[in-house]
Amino acid sequence: MRIALLVLLGAMAYGAPPFPDRVKQVIETNARLENGSYQTIAARLALRRDPEWCSRLLLELLREPTGDMFWMFPVTAIAYLDRGQLTPEARTSLRGAWKTYMPYRGDTENHWLLYYSTLYLMAQKYPNEPGESWFTGKTSRENFAEAESYLYHWMNLTVTAGQGEYDCTHYLGVYVLPLSYLAAWAEDPRMRSAAERMLEWIMADFAVETLDGLYVGAHARTDDVQVLEKWNGVSSDLAWILFGTGYPLPGFSYYGFFYCVARAYEPPEVIVRIATDRSAPYTHREMKRTRHRWRFNDVRNGPVYKTTYMTRDYAVGSDQGGILQPIQQHRWDVTWALEDPRGKRNTIFSLHPNSSVHELQTYFTGMPDFLTEAVVRSKKSYDSPDKFLGGSPYEEVMQDRDTLIALYNIPEGARFPHINGFFPEDLDRFEEHASGWIFAQGGRAYIAYRPLAPYTWAVVAGGGRRLVSPHLRNGTILQVAAVSEFASFEEFKAKVAALPLEVRMAPVPSVHFRSLRGAALSFTFGQARDFRAWKPFDSPFMESERGSRRLTLRHGALRRVVDLSDLPGR
Numbered sequence: 001m002r003i004a005l006l007v008l009l010g011a012m013a014y015g016a017p018p019f020p021d022r023v024k025q026v027i028e029t030n031a032r033l034e035n036g037s038y039q040t041i042a043a044r045l046a047l048r049r050d051p052e053w054c055s056r057l058l059l060e061l062l063r064e065p066t067g068d069m070f071w072m073f074p075v076t077a078i079a080y081l082d083r084g085q086l087t088p089e090a091r092t093s094l095r096g097a098w099k100t101y102m103p104y105r106g107d108t109e110n111h112w113l114l115y116y117s118t119l120y121l122m123a124q125k126y127p128n129e130p131g132e133s134w135f136t137g138k139t140s141r142e143n144f145a146e147a148e149s150y151l152y153h154w155m156n157l158t159v160t161a162g163q164g165e166y167d168c169t170h171y172l173g174v175y176v177l178p179l180s181y182l183a184a185w186a187e188d189p190r191m192r193s194a195a196e197r198m199l200e201w202i203m204a205d206f207a208v209e210t211l212d213g214l215y216v217g218a219h220a221r222t223d224d225v226q227v228l229e230k231w232n233g234v235s236s237d238l239a240w241i242l243f244g245t246g247y248p249l250p251g252f253s254y255y256g257f258f259y260c261v262a263r264a265y266e267p268p269e270v271i272v273r274i275a276t277d278r279s280a281p282y283t284h285r286e287m288k289r290t291r292h293r294w295r296f297n298d299v300r301n302g303p304v305y306k307t308t309y310m311t312r313d314y315a316v317g318s319d320q321g322g323i324l325q326p327i328q329q330h331r332w333d334v335t336w337a338l339e340d341p342r343g344k345r346n347t348i349f350s351l352h353p354n355s356s357v358h359e360l361q362t363y364f365t366g367m368p369d370f371l372t373e374a375v376v377r378s379k380k381s382y383d384s385p386d387k388f389l390g391g392s393p394y395e396e397v398m399q400d401r402d403t404l405i406a407l408y409n410i411p412e413g414a415r416f417p418h419i420n421g422f423f424p425e426d427l428d429r430f431e432e433h434a435s436g437w438i439f440a441q442g443g444r445a446y447i448a449y450r451p452l453a454p455y456t457w458a459v460v461a462g463g464g465r466r467l468v469s470p471h472l473r474n475g476t477i478l479q480v481a482a483v484s485e486f487a488s489f490e491e492f493k494a495k496v497a498a499l500p501l502e503v504r505m506a507p508v509p510s511v512h513f514r515s516l517r518g519a520a521l522s523f524t525f526g527q528a529r530d531f532r533a534w535k536p537f538d539s540p541f542m543e544s545e546r547g548s549r550r551l552t553l554r555h556g557a558l559r560r561v562v563d564l565s566d567l568p569g570r
Contacts, residue, residue, distance in 0.1 A: 016244030019266050026241060026252045026260040036061075038074035039257055042081055046261045051085035058090045062097050068104040069111050072118040073177065077258055079125060080185045098122055102135040107364070109165045109291065110174040113154060117178035120147035121185050148191070151182070152569035155198055159549045159564045161301055162288035162536065165325065167209065168221040173234040173255025175202050177262075184263030190568070199265045200562045203242060204553055206235070207267070207275035208284050208541055209308050209317065213239035213246015214346075216335045217308040217317020220288070220325035224381050227330055227389050228422065228464070231341040242267050243275040247342055273555040274541045278312040283401060284539035287546075290324045295361050305531050307399045313337055313482045314445035316404055320529070321396035323354070326363040327379050329391035332404060334480050336442040345424035345464055346442055348449060350476045352408050353416045354392035355383045385416045386458065386466060398523040402481065403515035407452075407525040408474040409508050419474050421451070421467030422460070429489060435497040441489060448496040450477035452503055452511070473505040479516055 016022060031043035038061060041054045058078065065071050078086075079094055086094070105115045119136075123144035131137045138146070165171050179202065182195035209217050215235035226233035231247065237256045240248040248256075267275075288304040304324050308317035318332035333349035360371040372383055381387040394410045410417050423430070429441035438449040451467065452475035458466040479496055486492045495516065502512040510524040536544040537551060544551045549565040 016240060019242075019244070022241050022244065023260045023264045026248075026257055029252055030257050030261075033251075038078060039254060042074060042077045042258070042261050045078060045081040045083075045085055048083075048085065052087070054085065055087040055090035058086065059093050062093045065097055065101040069106055069114040069118070071101070072103050072122075073114050073181070073258060076118040076121050076181065077261055079122065080181075081261065095126060098126075099133050099135055109154075109163065110168075110171045112150065113178050114174060116147040116150040116154075117181055119143055120151060120191075121181060123147065124185075124187055149569065151191070152194070152567055155194060155564065156549075156567050156569055157289075158198070159201060159536075159551075159567070160547060162286070162304065164220065164289050164291035164301065166220045166288035166304060167205070167215070167218065167306075169215050169219055169226045169233045169235040170223055171221055171234075172202075172206060172215070173238060173253060173259065176238060177255050177258045180259045180262040180265055183265045194564065194567060196265060197562050197564050200268060200271065200560075201551055201564070203267045204271050204274060204542055204551065204562070205286070205537070206238070207243065207271050208537075208539060209310070209315075210235075210239050210243070210245065210275055211278070211310065211315045211335060212337050212341070213243070214335060214337075214341060215239070216310075216315040216333070218306050218319040218332060219330045220291075220304075221328040222330045222389065223328065224387075224389055228345045228347065228424070228460075228462070229341075229343070230335055230347055231344070239275070243272050245276055247340070268553075268560055270553045270555050270558040270560045273558060274553065277555065278310060281309065281311040281401075282540050284308045284310065284537075284541070285534060286538065287534055287536045288324075291326075291363060293362050294365055296358070297362065303531070303534075305534050309399070309401045311402070311482060313443065313484075314402070314480055316399065316402045316478065316480055318397045318399045318404055318406075320531075323359050323362065323391040323393050325391065326359055327375060327382050328389055330389065331391060331395060332397050332399070332406060334402075334404075334442075334445070334447060334478060336445040336447075338443050344426045345462075346426060348421070348423055348440070348442070348447060348478075349388075350406060350419050350421035350467070351388065351390065352392035352395050352410060352419050353385055353387045354390055354394065355415045359391075359393075383415075385418070386420065388420060388422050388466075396523075396525055398521065398529075400515060400519045400521055401517055402479070403513070403517065403519065403521065404476075404478040405511050405513065405521060405523045406476045406478075407509040407511070407523065408472075409525045410472040410474070412472065414472075417472055418468055418470040419476075421449070421455070421469070421476065423449075423465050423467065425463040425465075431493075433493060433497065437493070437496060439489070439493050439496070441483065444483045446481050446483055446486065446489065446492040448477075448479040448492075450479075450501075452476065452505070452509065473509050475503075475509045475511065477501070477511065477513060481516055 129140045186192040214230045234253045237249040237253040289301040305320045314336040440447045453471035455469035500514045504510045508525040551562040553560045
């Protein structure tokens with residue numbers, strides 16, 4: 001009773017209704033849409049409303065299917081939410097589309113999970129049918145076996161090496177959604193149980209790196225909007241739905257809705273507490289993997305080492321450096337808490353805006369002459385010198401709690417030989433100090449940012465400024481602290497300016513720095529670092545040993561073990 005009350009009070013503190021009411025609100029909102037979409041059909045079928053209208057609209061939409069695996073998941077939901085409501089004509093059309101339309105399987109982790117989870121469920125729903133009745137040319141049994149094999153393979157890979165598309169602000173929804181489908185509709189109890197446990201694994205991984213509903217730190221993939229405006233994306237919507245924290249998107253996200261309209265598997269209490277308790281600072285470390293590398297490497301999936309330092313006022317997060325995911329990687333930042341972050345840009349970071357065919361050839365199999373052009377069609381900022389998104393092989397990062405050092409060693413001839421630093425206009429204070437530090441305040445966080453080479457300023461569209469430093473050997477030092485730790489902003493500035501600091505830029509950037517926390521930090525670009533003690537998850541709230549396939553969750557007296565050591569296909 002006491003634990004349930006604590007969870008309820010945590011949700012009430014953010015003004016959010018209890019979990020079942022949040023799910024109902026998402027479905028009701030989508031049921032009221034008049035946009036003539038698959039999601040409106042799914043919402044109304046879930047609520048058992050307007051079956052004749054749903055049937056007519058479905059017949060219209062199925063005349064010319066588009067969207068590949070992004071078509072497969074809404075139509076699969078409709079098939080399972082039907083429950084005798086659709087007309088025979090609409091049901092026949094839905095089934096027939098899985099013969100006449102050939103969805104592309106895609107080339108990324110989220111694509112394949114969407115593709116195979118939905119193929120699994122549709123083959124389950126229509127068993128014992130011949131190959132000529134499916135777009136794959138395979139029988140129901142063959143489709144089911146192929147999908148099942150991949151799903152267990154992905155689960156095993158995720159709980160051992162981690163996700164390749166790890167901690168994505170947008171694609172988080174595309175992992176929660178298909179697992180919710182399997183937890184709701186898989187008839188095999190092994191698959192249903194595995195999906196439930198994978199949902200807990202993914203939810204806990206998300207929960208520990210959220211600050212009032214904002215997904216912080218390093219991401220394999222984010223986008224040009226959410227990298228600056230941390231609230232404005234699917235992850236914030238899911239944080240509200242799952243944990244009752246922060247603010248949902250207006251009208252709710254597409255992926256959040258389809259998670260809700262399936263089973264809407266509710267996070268266990270311990271995960272909710274991990275997501276909402278920021279009463280004491282903590283360091284969280286975890287391991288992930290790169291996506292598949294097709295060239296220039298002897299190891300297909302390289303390790304990713306992430307660090308996030310969390311407080312109630314701010315979070316600092318990073319990975320170790322290098323290109324760990326092409327195009328949309330976000331390496332490091334500080335994000336500060338705001339009472340209402342909607343429409344605000346509450347983050348600071350720097351990066352080398354790398355663009356290279358070498359990067360694209362590493363992770364994609366296309367011909368080099370057309371790769372950049374093909375990428376820019378959908379990821380328009382990739383080949384832009386003023387971008388704020390992407391990884392670089394010429395950037396390495398070291399982090400100790402709320403101190404971070406980023407070093408850049410850019411070769412001659414690099415396409416964009418400079419670094420970009422982002423400073424939002426939504427700062428409470430900003431000062432370029434004679435010591436060389438840039439001091440700022442965001443919310444209840446004091447921030448010290450030390451450029452290691454000369455720079456100029458450029459205006460950022462939508463608000464803020466871009467620090468531009470056109471020097472090949474470069475770097476950034478970041479030191480953050482809570483406003484409550486100091487009597488004044490002047491005291492913070494004086495203490496940071498007095499910290500011992502030694503910088504050498506030749507032959508490669510090197511920094512020796514004593515942090516506000518008393519740590520003596522020495523970091524040289526290209527110097528080997530020892531990550532052998534790193535664990536898949538390691539923090540006061542969660543822990544996992546390498547190879548165990550087990551994740552232990554803790555909060556106060558609560559303890560839960562998410563055990564996937566029995567997965568088939570090991």
